[in-house]
Amino acid sequence: MEKTAYKLKLLKLYEILCSESDENHPMSTYQLIDKLAKEGISVSRKTLYEDIDFLNANGYEVMQVRRKCNMYYVADRNFDVAEVRILIDAVQASSCITPSKTEQLVDKIASLAGTQRGDVIKKNIAVFDTTKRDNEQIYYNVFNINEAIIEKKKISFLYYKYDANGVKIAMHEEKPYTVNPIATVMSDGNYYLVCSIDKYTGVSHFRIDRMEQVTITDTPLTLPPELEDLDIRKRKREIFSMFLGEQKNVTFEINNNIVEVIFDKFGKTTKLYPYGGNYRFTADIQISDMFFGWCFGLGQNIKIIAPKDVKDAYIGKLKDIADGYRL
Numbered sequence: 001m002e003k004t005a006y007k008l009k010l011l012k013l014y015e016i017l018c019s020e021s022d023e024n025h026p027m028s029t030y031q032l033i034d035k036l037a038k039e040g041i042s043v044s045r046k047t048l049y050e051d052i053d054f055l056n057a058n059g060y061e062v063m064q065v066r067r068k069c070n071m072y073y074v075a076d077r078n079f080d081v082a083e084v085r086i087l088i089d090a091v092q093a094s095s096c097i098t099p100s101k102t103e104q105l106v107d108k109i110a111s112l113a114g115t116q117r118g119d120v121i122k123k124n125i126a127v128f129d130t131t132k133r134d135n136e137q138i139y140y141n142v143f144n145i146n147e148a149i150i151e152k153k154k155i156s157f158l159y160y161k162y163d164a165n166g167v168k169i170a171m172h173e174e175k176p177y178t179v180n181p182i183a184t185v186m187s188d189g190n191y192y193l194v195c196s197i198d199k200y201t202g203v204s205h206f207r208i209d210r211m212e213q214v215t216i217t218d219t220p221l222t223l224p225p226e227l228e229d230l231d232i233r234k235r236k237r238e239i240f241s242m243f244l245g246e247q248k249n250v251t252f253e254i255n256n257n258i259v260e261v262i263f264d265k266f267g268k269t270t271k272l273y274p275y276g277g278n279y280r281f282t283a284d285i286q287i288s289d290m291f292f293g294w295c296f297g298l299g300q301n302i303k304i305i306a307p308k309d310v311k312d313a314y315i316g317k318l319k320d321i322a323d324g325y326r327l
Helices: 003-020 029-038 045-057 081-093 099-113 115-123 138-151 232-238 256-266 289-297 308-324
Strands: 063-066 070-073 153-162 168-170 177-187 190-196 204-207 211-220 247-254 273-275 278-286 302-306
Touching: 003 029, 003 045, 029 045, 029 070, 081 099, 138 153, 138 177, 138 190, 138 211, 177 204, 177 232, 247 256, 256 278, 289 308, 302 308
Parallel strands: none
Antiparallel strands: 063 070, 153 168, 153 177, 153 211, 177 190, 190 204, 247 278, 247 302, 273 278
């Protein structure tokens, strides 16, 4: 057998075992011979045994089960069933992934567990009640954004919003935005571009599913020094749904009932200090209406203690809401 044909035989044999076998579904010698024959590759039982021995000798582990006839399977996979299931559920629950792309991704991820397990996983998928976006360009947007970050180039794009009738309206007088891309961040099921704009200070955010015609320019990034080493992980804890405002060091007092809520939001390393029957802690916050809304959702379980201007602003928001309900 020619060297190239022999290599192809080994590749096909291992590919078949990886995709169609596992410890609960081993494949017999006859099944493997038949599968290879359908690929146009003829093998005998003797040469098949030698091929499997060769794979094992070179680090491609093929397990053997001794029955009436020898059975073989590949057990070592990059992803186990639990990992694959978590990835599928994450895709299903993500709002930014369109229905058609969700279906494609689920098929690809399920295949990581092998054909047998993948089919079982797909049959037991829970369909999330998630509102999916309809911008099929999101994958190309993400690809171009990350390529620009790697190449350290600016990008340009058109940006849209929707009116009350669901009609798409171009922003920025229908002119492209040109920005310095820094990172992509997932928040509350939406995918955002974190970037800077030359004529403004600080960072800006754009919903990637509302971007179109994302183009990598020939212009190098011009990030200000304070943004060159921006800690995106830290910033995400400060931001409430990507609505920006002035950053403040805020002290809270909370009821014991929402300790887990605070850890979920700010991380388990958040230092909670006993204060009477409650706890107090401090965090860096981007002050915005979404932040005040988060506080409102926790009701009397949380109080803003300091600084005074943030506390007064929150009280003012509560009064405005109450005034709106007065006859």
